[in-house]
Amino acid sequence: ASTLALGEKHQDQDDEMAESGGSSGGAAAGGGGGNDNNKEIMSYWGVEPAKITREDGSEWRWNCFRPWETYKADVSIDLDKHHVPTTFLDKMAYWTVKALRFPTDVFFQRRYGCRAMMLETVAAVPGMVGGMLLHCKSLRRFEHSGGWIKALLEEAENERMHLMTFMEVSQPRWYERALVFTVQGVFFNAYFLTYLISPKMAHRVVGYLEEEAIHSYTEFLKELDKGNIENVPAPAIAIDYWRLPPNSTLRDVVVVVRADEAHHRDVNHFASDIHYQGRELNEAPAPIGYH
Amino acid sequence: ASTLALGEKHQDQDDEMAESGGSSGGAAAGGGGGNDNNKEIMSYWGVEPAKITREDGSEWRWNCFRPWETYKADVSIDLDKHHVPTTFLDKMAYWTVKALRFPTDVFFQRRYGCRAMMLETVAAVPGMVGGMLLHCKSLRRFEHSGGWIKALLEEAENERMHLMTFMEVSQPRWYERALVFTVQGVFFNAYFLTYLISPKMAHRVVGYLEEEAIHSYTEFLKELDKGNIENVPAPAIAIDYWRLPPNSTLRDVVVVVRADEAHHRDVNHFASDIHYQGRELNEAPAPIGYH
Ligand SMILES: [Fe+2]
Ligand SMILES: [Fe+2]
Numbered sequence: 001a002s003t004l005a006l007g008e009k010h011q012d013q014d015d016e017m018a019e020s021g022g023s024s025g026g027a028a029a030g031g032g033g034g035n036d037n038n039k040e041i042m043s044y045w046g047v048e049p050a051k052i053t054r055e056d057g058s059e060w061r062w063n064c065f066r067p068w069e070t071y072k073a074d075v076s077i078d079l080d081k082h083h084v085p086t087t088f089l090d091k092m093a094y095w096t097v098k099a100l101r102f103p104t105d106v107f108f109q110r111r112y113g114c115r116a117m118m119l120e121t122v123a124a125v126p127g128m129v130g131g132m133l134l135h136c137k138s139l140r141r142f143e144h145s146g147g148w149i150k151a152l153l154e155e156a157e158n159e160r161m162h163l164m165t166f167m168e169v170s171q172p173r174w175y176e177r178a179l180v181f182t183v184q185g186v187f188f189n190a191y192f193l194t195y196l197i198s199p200k201m202a203h204r205v206v207g208y209l210e211e212e213a214i215h216s217y218t219e220f221l222k223e224l225d226k227g228n229i230e231n232v233p234a235p236a237i238a239i240d241y242w243r244l245p246p247n248s249t250l251r252d253v254v255v256v257v258r259a260d261e262a263h264h265r266d267v268n269h270f271a272s273d274i275h276y277q278g279r280e281l282n283e284a285p286a287p288i289g290y291h
Numbered sequence: 292a293s294t295l296a297l298g299e300k301h302q303d304q305d306d307e308m309a310e311s312g313g314s315s316g317g318a319a320a321g322g323g324g325g326n327d328n329n330k331e332i333m334s335y336w337g338v339e340p341a342k343i344t345r346e347d348g349s350e351w352r353w354n355c356f357r358p359w360e361t362y363k364a365d366v367s368i369d370l371d372k373h374h375v376p377t378t379f380l381d382k383m384a385y386w387t388v389k390a391l392r393f394p395t396d397v398f399f400q401r402r403y404g405c406r407a408m409m410l411e412t413v414a415a416v417p418g419m420v421g422g423m424l425l426h427c428k429s430l431r432r433f434e435h436s437g438g439w440i441k442a443l444l445e446e447a448e449n450e451r452m453h454l455m456t457f458m459e460v461s462q463p464r465w466y467e468r469a470l471v472f473t474v475q476g477v478f479f480n481a482y483f484l485t486y487l488i489s490p491k492m493a494h495r496v497v498g499y500l501e502e503e504a505i506h507s508y509t510e511f512l513k514e515l516d517k518g519n520i521e522n523v524p525a526p527a528i529a530i531d532y533w534r535l536p537p538n539s540t541l542r543d544v545v546v547v548v549r550a551d552e553a554h555h556r557d558v559n560h561f562a563s564d565i566h567y568q569g570r571e572l573n574e575a576p577a578p579i580g581y582h
């Protein structure tokens with residue numbers, strides 16, 4: 001609710017914009033110091049970004065997330081819960097994940113920082129795919145979602161924040177970027193198809209992936225405690241996102257990230273269980289804000 | 292942060308669940324009265340939905356949206372703003388939308404309630420597609436989103452709430468359901484491809500679609516005022532979502548929905564303008580919570 005009424009002015013700017021549009025891709029690209037220009041675009045449609053402040057009154061410095069999305073992670077969550085696979089589908093999900101683990105272990109060895117960064121680019125896919133498919137289904141069937149669209153999109157958002165955090169600690173090299181590009185293409189489509197065919201299976205796979213993620217982050221913590229990985233100060237983005245004390249370290253970040261993964265594990269096994277009982281997700285209220 | 296520690300109990304339930312899973316799709320399906328069973332699933336993974344109350348202390352009755360997503364629409368927004376198409380791309384976007392309008396007018400005639408319901412199933416697609424593609428791009432490139440993922444997903448969410456509202460006023464018939472199914476399949480893919488090739492074009496198209504939506508809702512209001520469409524009481528879901536007074540009517544709902552469309556128009560033309568200036572969306576902070 002922050003519109004500027006520019007009335008008669010906007011028509012002229014219209015033409016100006018359209019013209020400058022013709023030569024797009026030019027000098028203005030690449031950003032940096034383009035603040036005047038930014039202002040111009042903004043006032044044009046009256047879309048003014050709200051001034052956001054922290055609790056202490058200082059300016060909020062992130063655009064990719066806002067103060068009301070931050071939280072204190074519930075680190076008391078049981079990290080050892082495991083869904084014992086008994087049905088054929090569960091076993092298939094379980095062994096798929098175990099099979100994926102093997103090449104990953106070989107590739108990364110003990111480089112847990114790099115591993116975390118790379119795997120989070122993949123971890124953020126299932127929530128988005130599931131949320132999108134449920135959204136389309138809700139529209140097509142004229143049905144309420146029970147909050148599951150939001151819950152899955154929140155998971156995707158949360159995983160993306162894990163990535164934004166680990167990016168600060170470990171920089172991807174060019175061949176890693178190329179790898180992520182390929183893996184995302186394959187994984188997105190594979191997960192999309194799996195979700196279309198069997199959401200029960202898809203959520204179970206994610207449940208097991210999260211169990212493995214918890215394990216990897218526990219190993220990460222062990223390496224940090226042994227001193228094999230330097231316990232650097234926590235990135236600023238992590239301190240703001242998880243409301244950590246200002247002197248937090250990488251270790252504290254890994255602990256809250258691991259707690260997040262345990263929550264994702266619960267949500268996804270739960271979603272799979274709902275399908276196992278022959279129900280649709282929207283018959284059970286979704287766990288929104290379950291951190 | 293609402294976990295139940297069930298400790299030793301959960302392993303047994305594990306096996307029980309897996310077994311009952313084998314016979315899924317059976318008697319439990321279809322819901323209704325399945326509350327005991329619901330409880331069982333929930334306590335299993337410790338995922339307990341939070342008890343949510345309104346400001347007056349009464350229980351919150353919606354799962355598909357929560358109190359903190361409700362808002363008062365800014366109805367003071369300029370409804371007549373129009374982006375004059377001058378470049379070739381803009382003209383293409385403009386005439387695509389105009390061409391789509393013609394068969395729609397013929398199909399619906401003056402049935403504005405039905406029209407609104409049907410078109411909202413399509414309107415909720417672009418935000419989701421754009422949000423998903425930006426999410427994947429953010430992951431692939433190890434880049435912040437500038438809040439645009441959230442802004443576009445919020446738009447999709449908002450459009451879905453429009454649909455949930457009009458569903459209460461107008462029930463889809465079987466052939467309308469079939470039509471939505473087909474149109475969604477075509478439109479989703481068309482928009483997906485357009486966004487991949489030219490987000491500049493994609494956002495411009497949505498900007499023009501929203502301009503048409505404003506026009507249609509204005510016609511809807513005229514028919515309501517003439518008495519050709521009965522001004523029924525506003526659906527409960529609309530009263531809660533837009534925080535309308537309890538005695539609101541369909542007319543009040545159409546007014547706030549129209550204001551929403553005007554906001555989407557601004558956001559999408561703005562996004563297209565950013566691309567026209569040769570920039571990426573994440574270089575300008577996204578308008579989050581712009582209602
Ligand atoms: Fe993660
Ligand atoms: Fe996760």
Ligand SMILES: [Fe+2]
Nearest residue numbers: 411414450453
């Ligand atoms: Fe709408």
Ligand SMILES: [Fe+2]
Nearest residue numbers: 414501552555
């Ligand atoms: Fe809209």
